[in-house]
Amino acid sequence: MGRVRRIARRSFLIGSAAVVGGVAFGVWQVSRPVENPLRPERGATLNPFVIVDGDGVTVIAPRAEMGQGIHTTLAALVAEELDVEMSDLRVLHGPPAQAYYNSALLRGELRYHPEGLGGWRRVMADALGAGSRVLRLQVTGGSTSTLDGYVRMRTAGATAREALKEAAAQAHGLPRDRLATDRGHVILPDGTRIPYGDLAEAAAAVEVPEVALRPASEWRLLGRSQPRVDAVAKSTGTARYAIDVRLPGMRFATVRMCPHPRGGMARFDAARAEAMSGVDKVIDLGTGIAVVAHTTWQAMEAARAVEITWTPGPGPQTTADAFAEIEAAFDTRRNARPRDDGDVDAALEGADALSVEYRVPFLHHTTMEPMGAAALFDPAAGDGPHLTLWSGNQAPILHRDKAAEAVDLPPEAVTLHTPMMGGGFGRRAEFDFTVLAARVAQAAPGTPVQVTWSREEDMRHGFYRPGAIARMRGAVTDGRVEAFDAKVAAPSVMRQSSRRFSGFAPPGPDRAHLEGIADQPYGFASCRVEGYLCETALPVGFWRAVGNSFNGFFHECFVDELAHAAGADPLAFRLAHLDDAPSRAVLEAVAEMSDWTGATPDGIGRGVAITRSFGTPVAQVVEVADDGGGVRITRAWVACDVGRALDPAIIAQQMEGGLIQGLSAAAYEEITFDDGQVVQGNFPDYTPMRLPQGPRVAVRILESGGHMGGAGEPATPPAMPALANAVFDLTGRRLRELPLARHIRFAV
Amino acid sequence: MPVTLRVNGQRHDLDLPPGMPLLWVLRDVLDLTGTKYGCGVASCGACTVHVGGQAVQSCQLPVGDVWDEVTTIEGLGTPDAPAPIQAAWIAHQVAQCGYCQSGQIMAAAALLAEVPDPSDAEIEAALALNLCRCGTYGAIRAAVRSAADQMREA
Ligand code: FES
Ligand code: FES
Numbered sequence: 001m002g003r004v005r006r007i008a009r010r011s012f013l014i015g016s017a018a019v020v021g022g023v024a025f026g027v028w029q030v031s032r033p034v035e036n037p038l039r040p041e042r043g044a045t046l047n048p049f050v051i052v053d054g055d056g057v058t059v060i061a062p063r064a065e066m067g068q069g070i071h072t073t074l075a076a077l078v079a080e081e082l083d084v085e086m087s088d089l090r091v092l093h094g095p096p097a098q099a100y101y102n103s104a105l106l107r108g109e110l111r112y113h114p115e116g117l118g119g120w121r122r123v124m125a126d127a128l129g130a131g132s133r134v135l136r137l138q139v140t141g142g143s144t145s146t147l148d149g150y151v152r153m154r155t156a157g158a159t160a161r162e163a164l165k166e167a168a169a170q171a172h173g174l175p176r177d178r179l180a181t182d183r184g185h186v187i188l189p190d191g192t193r194i195p196y197g198d199l200a201e202a203a204a205a206v207e208v209p210e211v212a213l214r215p216a217s218e219w220r221l222l223g224r225s226q227p228r229v230d231a232v233a234k235s236t237g238t239a240r241y242a243i244d245v246r247l248p249g250m251r252f253a254t255v256r257m258c259p260h261p262r263g264g265m266a267r268f269d270a271a272r273a274e275a276m277s278g279v280d281k282v283i284d285l286g287t288g289i290a291v292v293a294h295t296t297w298q299a300m301e302a303a304r305a306v307e308i309t310w311t312p313g314p315g316p317q318t319t320a321d322a323f324a325e326i327e328a329a330f331d332t333r334r335n336a337r338p339r340d341d342g343d344v345d346a347a348l349e350g351a352d353a354l355s356v357e358y359r360v361p362f363l364h365h366t367t368m369e370p371m372g373a374a375a376l377f378d379p380a381a382g383d384g385p386h387l388t389l390w391s392g393n394q395a396p397i398l399h400r401d402k403a404a405e406a407v408d409l410p411p412e413a414v415t416l417h418t419p420m421m422g423g424g425f426g427r428r429a430e431f432d433f434t435v436l437a438a439r440v441a442q443a444a445p446g447t448p449v450q451v452t453w454s455r456e457e458d459m460r461h462g463f464y465r466p467g468a469i470a471r472m473r474g475a476v477t478d479g480r481v482e483a484f485d486a487k488v489a490a491p492s493v494m495r496q497s498s499r500r501f502s503g504f505a506p507p508g509p510d511r512a513h514l515e516g517i518a519d520q521p522y523g524f525a526s527c528r529v530e531g532y533l534c535e536t537a538l539p540v541g542f543w544r545a546v547g548n549s550f551n552g553f554f555h556e557c558f559v560d561e562l563a564h565a566a567g568a569d570p571l572a573f574r575l576a577h578l579d580d581a582p583s584r585a586v587l588e589a590v591a592e593m594s595d596w597t598g599a600t601p602d603g604i605g606r607g608v609a610i611t612r613s614f615g616t617p618v619a620q621v622v623e624v625a626d627d628g629g630g631v632r633i634t635r636a637w638v639a640c641d642v643g644r645a646l647d648p649a650i651i652a653q654q655m656e657g658g659l660i661q662g663l664s665a666a667a668y669e670e671i672t673f674d675d676g677q678v679v680q681g682n683f684p685d686y687t688p689m690r691l692p693q694g695p696r697v698a699v700r701i702l703e704s705g706g707h708m709g710g711a712g713e714p715a716t717p718p719a720m721p722a723l724a725n726a727v728f729d730l731t732g733r734r735l736r737e738l739p740l741a742r743h744i745r746f747a748v
Numbered sequence: 749m750p751v752t753l754r755v756n757g758q759r760h761d762l763d764l765p766p767g768m769p770l771l772w773v774l775r776d777v778l779d780l781t782g783t784k785y786g787c788g789v790a791s792c793g794a795c796t797v798h799v800g801g802q803a804v805q806s807c808q809l810p811v812g813d814v815w816d817e818v819t820t821i822e823g824l825g826t827p828d829a830p831a832p833i834q835a836a837w838i839a840h841q842v843a844q845c846g847y848c849q850s851g852q853i854m855a856a857a858a859l860l861a862e863v864p865d866p867s868d869a870e871i872e873a874a875l876a877l878n879l880c881r882c883g884t885y886g887a888i889r890a891a892v893r894s895a896a897d898q899m900r901e902a
Contacts, residue, residue: 013765038798065845066845067843067844067845068846069883070845072850101824181782220854227838227841228841228843230836230843230846230858231841231842231843232827232830232838233827233836233846233848234843234846234849235830235834235837235838235842235843235846235853236782236822236825236826236827236830236834237782237783237821237822237850238782238822238825238827239846240781241847242868243781243784243785244775244781246781248778252776268772277765278765295768295772295773295776295777296772296775296785297768297769297771297772297776298765298778300770300788310781366881367847367881368784368786368792368794368845368847368848368879368880368881368882369784369786369845369847370785370786420846420848421845422784422845422847422848423845423847423881423882424845452785453789455786455788455789456790472759489794532770553763557839571836653844653884653887656883656884656886656887657844657882657883657884660883660885661883661885664883682787682788682789682791683786683787683789683791683879684789686790687791687879688879688881689883690876690877690878690879690887691875691876691878691880691885691888691889692873692876693874694883694885694886696886709871727901
């Protein structure tokens with residue numbers, strides 16, 4: 001390791017360090033030394049984002065790629081300042097290191113739009129306590145990735161550029177300001193082009209220059225759609241996910257765990273399974289078993305053949321029981337009342353008040369890549385045992401530490417790789433699958449194992465979007481909302497996940513529980529929002545947009561009901577009550593895009609909704625048609641305001657994908673319980689939207705500037721009410737329970 | 749059970765348990781991991797390959813029943829020389845997480861080999877089984893359409 005230099009740059013520091021054959025640039029930690037992920041043995045504290053060496057430029061992305069295009073945007077942030085072509089960059093996901101903490105997730109550090117304080121970020125900060133500065137927060141979620149990288153990645157790129165110029169300047173006895181950079185080269189005044197790679201070693205020895213970031217008006221990459229860095233690999237079958245890790249001598253394994261949440265295993269008989277061809281061994285995991293075999297198929301066949309007696313869990317036996325728990329929460333002390341404006345009770349009194357109840361079901365993530373991870377437990381690696389994991393996960397430090405704990409190793413004895421993920425949506429923040437792979441590997445020491453869950457195992461061992469109930473009351477007079485009163489009850493995702501992640505659940509109000517209903521930019525004459533929580537043994541977790549995913553539905557369907565009660569056009573009614581300019585603008589945009597007139601011909605229905613979450617207001621119009629065979633979702637229009645759009649094509653993809661996931665959930669998806677376990681096991685019983693059912697989608701991105709909102713999650717919440725409102729327009733039926741397929745027939 | 753397979757133009761003489769689905773032979777025996785596991789019950793399309801040019805869910809095809817040459821995503825084209833359908837997928841930036849896309853591409857390729865100028869209904873029918881949880885359906889439609897146009901011009 002060469003010299004490490006640094007300079008102060010606002011609240012963080014950019015430094016450089018020599019690496020083999022080149023130089024690394026990145027964030028330097030001074031106040032609290034943390035390990036260098038590239039050179040842990042040296043105890044240095046540089047946290048590299050950019051490495052320049054003979055092979056070219058490598059961007060170390062501190063955030064995992066799960067489909068949201070973040071690697072492309074993070075690379076573009078570096079390339080913008082470093083003057084390299086996107087096609088000449090390589091992108092790697094960094095190893096877990098405390099220094100990669102996601103600063104945007106930390107409450108105390110927010111210097112951006114406060115509305116960006118959404119789900120994940122706040123939940124994690126709340127859960128882990130503001131006091132612990134070095135949190136296990138290398139997290140991909142909460143739509144914070146771009147926000148977090150916005151300044152750091154550009155600064156790393158700019159610092160690298162100037163250091164390379166300085167190295168060239170010293171070598172040629174020229175002042176640095178006479179040199180330029182272009183496409184991976186430093187250009188001397190005489191036009192000589194020196195490749196960055198040739199300067200990399202020397203650049204590690206120069207004093208890191210202080211640089212200003214280029215103004216947005218000079219950007220050539222940011223603000224324009226870039227080719228996704230993963231497009232070629234993902235179109236040629238060469239992208240490698242955790243499930244694709246292959247190592248010499250690898251064995252293939254699967255698990256079969258107790259299907260009853262918090263239940264157990266009384267006994268098992270593996271004799272028949274062990275006698276099956278290709279089976280190496282059956283492992284007792286306490287609350288389930290694993291089979292190690294020569295192929296995944298043999299492992300799965302044998303796992304099914306193990307005779308197991310399960311012991312039931314303490315949780316609800318049926319869906320009705322699960323909702324009874326939720327309903328009972330209304331009778332407990334309320335957890336939070338974040339809104340209490342005006343005199344709601346007086347406004348409701350005597351008025352012709354609406355009083356209705358909404359329900360939404362439990363949902364599963366169904367990432368297309370099922371849960372699983374590859375692992376190698378090497379019992380005699382140098383100083384002692386070492387565990388290596390390949391796990392597509394959204395929280396590497398958490399996963400590493402939990403895996404280490406499970407196999408009784410210190411975290412330093414565990415290396416965790418985070419390959420691309422075949423979908424995450426919040427599921428891969430949970431560490432269960434990484435821990436199970438670690439335990440299987442420990443039971444097969446010296447043998448690399450690929451642990452793949454069957455789809456059934458994946459679906460029955462989820463961390464579900466909780467079911468929820470809303471009791472809504474409201475009154476309108478002369479086209480204005482006089483009273484808006486919402487009570488929402490559900491299991492607390494935050495409390496449960498906090499207990500899993502950190503062993504303790506913070507008391508106090510759970511704000512995530514009311515996101516999407518307590519924080520919407522409407523001006524009502526009086527407004528009260530209350531949260532009620534229930535404890536449940538059913539596992540619940542972060543699902544795309546978290547609380548917004550149900551509150552958006554409650555809020556925007558009820559606003560539709562109020563509009564109807566007022567005899568107003570639902571879009572105009574919303575515009576008349578929205579008191580936030582960007583929110584009004586996206587609604588006006590979607591009206592224009594869809595040629596909204598408020599009237600639809602027979603056989604056609606249209607619904608509108610707007611939700612502001614993760615700092616991004618998203619308005620949608622959804623159109624449905626009765627095509628004789630059932631209701632078809634024909635078209636959808638989406639307008640969003642992300643503040644500043646770094647890569648419009650990726651944002652548009654996220655908007656469309658988020659919309660589809662919301663429509664899919666609203667129309668079809670439901671996890672139910674019977675006999676104390678999840679009923680659905682595979683796509684025949686839990687079917688997300690398929691291509692023929694998907695609408696034609698148009699997206700418009702507005703940029704009001706000033707802040708950076710999220711893109712991955714905010715399009716999901718409004719899709720559900722927009723669809724239900726469209727079905728109301730089509731059929732006259734106000735459906736207050738999801739999925740809609742319980743009540744109407746959708747065309748196939 | 750001795751089995752002879754031709755995959756992507758290469759012959760493999762293997763000894764495999766009878767009944768083992770082609771998917772797992774490809775992934776776990778031949779290390780052709782571009783073909784994905786999603787459900788194992790022929791209801792997601794992630795494992796779609798071509799057998800004799802026809803799109804087939806390899807998770808439900810016992811290796812002993814493979815009747816013709818197998819083509820996987822790796823055999824369709826490569827990063828340096830993508831097939832026209834793959835080039836269209838790259839140009840349209842279809843993939844988000846990408847996990848479903850091998851199957852989508854194989855299903856679309858089989859369609860275009862048979863129907864060079866498919867109608868929207870034919871595209872929908874050919875891709876109806878292939879789930880994409882990231883919601884890339886709009887981009888898929890567009891990519892199939894432009895691949896069809898390009899392939900007919902070529
Ligand atoms: S894995 Fe074969 S169709 Fe799903
Ligand atoms: S791109 Fe993620 S499942 Fe299709």
